[in-house]
Amino acid sequence: MLRLSKLTDYATVLLGYMARAKLEIHAAVEIAHATGIALPTVSKLLKLLAHSGLVHSIRGAKGGYCLSHAPERISVADIVQAIEGPIALTECSISDDYCEQSAHCDIRGNWRVINKAMRTALESVSLADLAFKIKPSTALEFKVSVDSLTRG
Amino acid sequence: MLRLSKLTDYATVLLGYMARAKLEIHAAVEIAHATGIALPTVSKLLKLLAHSGLVHSIRGAKGGYCLSHAPERISVADIVQAIEGPIALTECSISDDYCEQSAHCDIRGNWRVINKAMRTALESVSLADLAFKIKPSTALEFKVSVDSLTRG
DNA sequence: TTAAATAGTACTAATATAGTACTCTAAATT
DNA sequence: AATTTAGAGTACTATATTAGTACTATTTAA
Ligand code: FES
Ligand code: FES
Numbered sequence: 386m387l388r389l390s391k392l393t394d395y396a397t398v399l400l401g402y403m404a405r406a407k408l409e410i411h412a413a414v415e416i417a418h419a420t421g422i423a424l425p426t427v428s429k430l431l432k433l434l435a436h437s438g439l440v441h442s443i444r445g446a447k448g449g450y451c452l453s454h455a456p457e458r459i460s461v462a463d464i465v466q467a468i469e470g471p472i473a474l475t476e477c478s479i480s481d482d483y484c485e486q487s488a489h490c491d492i493r494g495n496w497r498v499i500n501k502a503m504r505t506a507l508e509s510v511s512l513a514d515l516a517f518k519i520k521p522s523t524a525l526e527f528k529v530s531v532d533s534l535t536r537g
Numbered sequence: 538m539l540r541l542s543k544l545t546d547y548a549t550v551l552l553g554y555m556a557r558a559k560l561e562i563h564a565a566v567e568i569a570h571a572t573g574i575a576l577p578t579v580s581k582l583l584k585l586l587a588h589s590g591l592v593h594s595i596r597g598a599k600g601g602y603c604l605s606h607a608p609e610r611i612s613v614a615d616i617v618q619a620i621e622g623p624i625a626l627t628e629c630s631i632s633d634d635y636c637e638q639s640a641h642c643d644i645r646g647n648w649r650v651i652n653k654a655m656r657t658a659l660e661s662v663s664l665a666d667l668a669f670k671i672k673p674s675t676a677l678e679f680k681v682s683v684d685s686l687t688r689g
Numbered sequence: 690t691t692a693a694a695t696a697g698t699a700c701t702a703a704t705a706t707a708g709t710a711c712t713c714t715a716a717a718t719t
Numbered sequence: 720a721a722t723t724t725a726g727a728g729t730a731c732t733a734t735a736t737t738a739g740t741a742c743t744a745t746t747t748a749a
Pocket of ligand 1: 550
């Protein structure tokens with residue numbers, strides 16, 4: 386089905402809330418309340434996001450989480466990677482010596498191109514785009530040149 | 538991890554073989570042999586691909602499968618959809634009334650843009666690109682205008 | 690009529706995801 | 720200093736999805 390996990394979806398909802406709210410610091414409980422996502426899940430997600438540096442955590446009483454960067458600076462690719470790990474459409478594209486058949490496989494190199502295309506697509510949309518309405522005049526444009534894909 | 542299923546990966550390998558081989562008709566056993574993928578899996582995949590019209594099946598002795606279209610005419614998006622179903626990154630993007638929170642959700646419309654971007658990326662690479670080397674001079678280029686996204 | 694080959698269906702096993710619970714540590718308030 | 724609030728970390732369980740297998744029916748060539 387080529388879909389993002391529910392957790393990633395939740396993460397966008399939750400970050401979207403943080404992007405829209407004025408106050409800087411938000412406790413996990415507050416976010417859970419505001420978004421309707423179960424508290425343990427919110428905690429888990431915020432921990433993951435903090436670990437990837439997308440949000441900053443403040444411990445102790447009156448603590449909470451705040452966005453590390455402006456919503457415009459956080460891309461959907463960042464969020465996906467924080468929750469799901471590296472964006473790699475096929476096993477083979479993760480590393481050179483992962484796949485058994487890599488010796489007689491002509492396809493791998495070309496998957497890289499597709500991977501790159503997907504990543505570029507996700508990088509070109511920001512949290513701000515998600516949280517607020519994308520303006521109808523906007524056009525997303527990607528260009529992936531094959532030359533640049535020696536690796537990754 | 539945002540990845541394609543192994544089955545989809547196998548499907549590309551298998552279709553890649555069919556694209557490169559000269560003979561038109563290939564029995565499932567032959568393909569299994571040539572690609573090293575287990576026969577039952579190959580059968581299952583070819584059935585799915587036949588159901589989506591990407592390959593044509595000939596029953597009975599001397600039967601087998603052949604590509605329905607030239608490799609240039611088959612996109613990676615077609616293959617993914619044949620095996621995994623519709624490309625929809627989030628539940629919400631599948632249909633209007635699927636998600637409980639859709640009433641107070643500002644994010645859904647914007648996911649559509651991302652979806653479209655991903656689909657466009659996958660549509661712009663053909664089976665021929667996968668099966669043979671993509672020429673280094675090639676540049677993949679996508680442009681997704683938000684205006685065009687009333688639905689889908 | 691026999692053999693070769695796909696169609697269709699149903700089942701099992703393996704894996705990944707989602708969600709929960711619990712303990713530990715840090716900071717603020719009293 | 721004691722207490723309370725809130726995140727950090729870990730480990731576990733339940734659920735859902737994916738992968739793989741087996742079996743029967745149908746079709747066509749020889
Ligand atoms: S390297 Fe793994 S299938 Fe090509
Ligand atoms: S419509 Fe489902 S979360 Fe937005």
